Amino acid sequence: METKFFSEKFFEKYGNRKINPVLFFSPGRVNLIGEHTDYNGGYVFPCTLNYGTYLLIRKTNSNTLRFSSVNFSNDEETEISELFINKGSNWINYPLGVINEFLKKGIKVCGLDFFYYGDVPDGAGLSSSASIEMVTAVALNDLFGAGFDMLELVHMSQRAENEFVGMNCGIMDQFSVGFGKKDHAIFLNCDNLGYEMVPLNLKNHSLIITNTNKKRGLTDSKYNERRSECEKAVELLKPFRPVKNLSRLSVEEIPLLEEHITDPVILRRARHVLSENQRVLDAVKALKDNNIQAFGSLMNQSHDSLKNDYEVTGIELDTLVYEGRELPGVTGTRMTGAGFGGCTVSIVKNEYTTEFITRLAEIYTRQTGITPDFYLPETGNGAGKKDITS
Numbered sequence: 001m002e003t004k005f006f007s008e009k010f011f012e013k014y015g016n017r018k019i020n021p022v023l024f025f026s027p028g029r030v031n032l033i034g035e036h037t038d039y040n041g042g043y044v045f046p047c048t049l050n051y052g053t054y055l056l057i058r059k060t061n062s063n064t065l066r067f068s069s070v071n072f073s074n075d076e077e078t079e080i081s082e083l084f085i086n087k088g089s090n091w092i093n094y095p096l097g098v099i100n101e102f103l104k105k106g107i108k109v110c111g112l113d114f115f116y117y118g119d120v121p122d123g124a125g126l127s128s129s130a131s132i133e134m135v136t137a138v139a140l141n142d143l144f145g146a147g148f149d150m151l152e153l154v155h156m157s158q159r160a161e162n163e164f165v166g167m168n169c170g171i172m173d174q175f176s177v178g179f180g181k182k183d184h185a186i187f188l189n190c191d192n193l194g195y196e197m198v199p200l201n202l203k204n205h206s207l208i209i210t211n212t213n214k215k216r217g218l219t220d221s222k223y224n225e226r227r228s229e230c231e232k233a234v235e236l237l238k239p240f241r242p243v244k245n246l247s248r249l250s251v252e253e254i255p256l257l258e259e260h261i262t263d264p265v266i267l268r269r270a271r272h273v274l275s276e277n278q279r280v281l282d283a284v285k286a287l288k289d290n291n292i293q294a295f296g297s298l299m300n301q302s303h304d305s306l307k308n309d310y311e312v313t314g315i316e317l318d319t320l321v322y323e324g325r326e327l328p329g330v331t332g333t334r335m336t337g338a339g340f341g342g343c344t345v346s347i348v349k350n351e352y353t354t355e356f357i358t359r360l361a362e363i364y365t366r367q368t369g370i371t372p373d374f375y376l377p378e379t380g381n382g383a384g385k386k387d388i389t390s
């Protein structure tokens with residue numbers, strides 16, 4: 001959306017044209033490989049998109065927080081209180097959770113007008129939630145001169161999601177949305193938060209994101225269930241090999257899992273984590289070596305493991321992936337994000353992108369009755385202030 005048009009909407013909503021709002025932006029992300037590893041202290045390899053969440057924000061002389069979004073029909077108003085409480089299934093929980101984190105740290109918040117606009121599809125596994133949290137966090141940090149560094153804002157946003165919203169996510173989304181860099185993917189070690197920016201040069205390939213458009217179902221509860229299953233694996237291994245998290249074990253130690261974990265479900269979950277960590281290491285190397293073929297094949301293996309061992313795919317994602325793989329020019333394709341729905345990410349040779357989109361849309365709709373959406377994103381930078389005149 002044009003910034004001018006967006007600010008016009010802001011004034012229509014909140015009036016008082018004498019005081020301009022300030023503009024902030026936070027991207028969405030797509031994870032290239034390394035799924036369901038972050039909360040196991042493992043490796044991930046996401047990149048930030050040029051899609052994201054815009055926030056126009058302005059201080060007022062009142063004690064009221066006013067929230068509105070181009071994307072959601074409900075506006076909200078609330079008085080600033082000691083600490084806020086969860087408002088049920090409402091998008092306002094994302095900013096409120098973040099504001100709570102600022103209040104907890106003793107930052108005095110005055111009345112504010114918030115106006116959001118997002119072009120990351122909601123609930124599609126492209127971090128629309130982390131994007132709203134982080135844009136709120138960078139804006140409050142700037143407006144109140146709070147002086148928190150980006151890592152602190154990442155932790156605050158993750159806590160907002162874990163403790164306020166109630167989704168027990170890992171750190172990948174908030175971290176990548178905060179630290180992302182155009183034309184790069186972030187190779188992040190979620191155990192110690194060490195990271196490396198790797199140039200994302202896909203040579204003659206394009207990145208295509210396909211949205212299953214499957215209605216969001218039990219994603220959060222299934223997600224939390226997977227987390228507990230991984231914790232159970234660590235627990236079961238304790239007498240034989242005590243580790244802080246599953247990612248302290250290498251792929252060579254899969255036989256150790258097979259020996260000591262008798263529950264077949266827990267074994268499969270743990271095996272996915274160990275094998276996926278190795279795939280991330282191999283994928284980063286492949287990208288550095290300009291070996292896009294090898295990178296794509298690791299993406300394919302990642303999906304197979306998420307389907308068979310981690311069981312977070314489903315008919316919609318599997319149809320896109322397994323039908324997509326049969327199409328010409330497809331070097332790699334897999335689900336991305338939490339799974340159960342949401343999106344796939346594919347690497348497709350440039351000359352085949354149109355054919356990929358047309359044929360896959362046709363097959364997918366025929367098999368599932370749903371029309372998919374396709375995005376050809378560019379990478380973008382992490383969360384920050386924007387020039388309102390640009």
Ligand code: GLA
Nearest residue numbers: 035036169170171172337338
């Ligand atoms: C969601 C979570 C992330 C991560 C992915 C799966 O996006 O928010 O922390 O666990 O799922 O890799």
